[in-house]
Amino acid sequence: MRYLLALVLSSAGLLVAAPAAAACTSGPFTVDWPAQRMDERLQALAHTTGCFVRFDPARFGALPAPRLRGRLATQALLVHSVRGTGLEANRTRNAWHVDRAQQDRFGQRIASLSRTIDARHLPPHRAAMLHRDLRRVRQAIADEVRTQGFLSAAERAGHTRALDAAAARIAR
Template sequence: MFSPIVRSLALLGSGAVLWIAAPAAAECAHDKVRVNLPAQRLDERVLALAKASGCFMEVDTTSLADKQARRLRGRMTAGSALYRSLRGSGLEAAPVKGHWRIDRRQQERFARRVATLRATTAAQRERDAITAPRARDADQSLRHVERALPRRVNEQAHLSVTERVRYDAKLDRVARRIGAPPTPLPSGWVAPAL
């Protein structure tokens, strides 16, 4: 039987993993814990936070490659420590069903939606269904979302529910202006629990 540390290290080299905390049955601590971590590789930091907090961390380890985390010191919750560690990496952390997921899922979702609306705008303009000023206005709104959203994630390592709603509303307005129906949410979609 592997010790929890050896098991975690063995999982480290295997693509997408669910890192576990030191005691395998530990529950994710919601209280503040004392953190004193040196500047280190981001994969090492995520593993250290999983051990210190007892939180499961779901992450594709290739997304952590060649990224560094700054020194982290003080009393903070696991979420705050994770957000601070991921700042500047372009990755986002989200609490999902009792564990943390680290990826670019929200950014990718918005990028797909922007690309779809941009293609629809071009098609509508080509058919003369919308005017050139309306197409330029739509493109400007799409560029704003395309630039602002990754910058926001890079600053804070997550998107709040309010920010997601605001960006979705902006894209819905663009869709209405170009005559495309808003993208429906996937069947069975539930807002992430925070």
């Protein structure tokens, strides 16, 4: 009798533990989520898909996530959830990340190049042209993230080339 009871209890423990250890699945999932706070949305998404989502609720939790309805794969759920917010959805091997990391990296490089322009005491028209080019890159990145919810590899490469070209023009 004890053996049977132990077997039943251990089986019940496995059933309870199964959802907590669920692997990230790609879906598709049928959802009908209302417009809500971003922290609530990402929690619902993690619960539905079994995917771990890294996110800073103190910085971005209060941002609004739009209503989302339909049958979508995990990636589409994330991208549609962050689209229009200025946040990026990116996948690494172990988790999804929702943040502004790529925009921050490009922003740091743009700020550094801008300081270099000012420190070099370039002719005013040349400095103005270089600053304008840097603002265009920054604006393009912000627009792409807002529209898409991510930066593609091709877009990242293009912006890197544009900043490399600006750096070369500054050095001349």
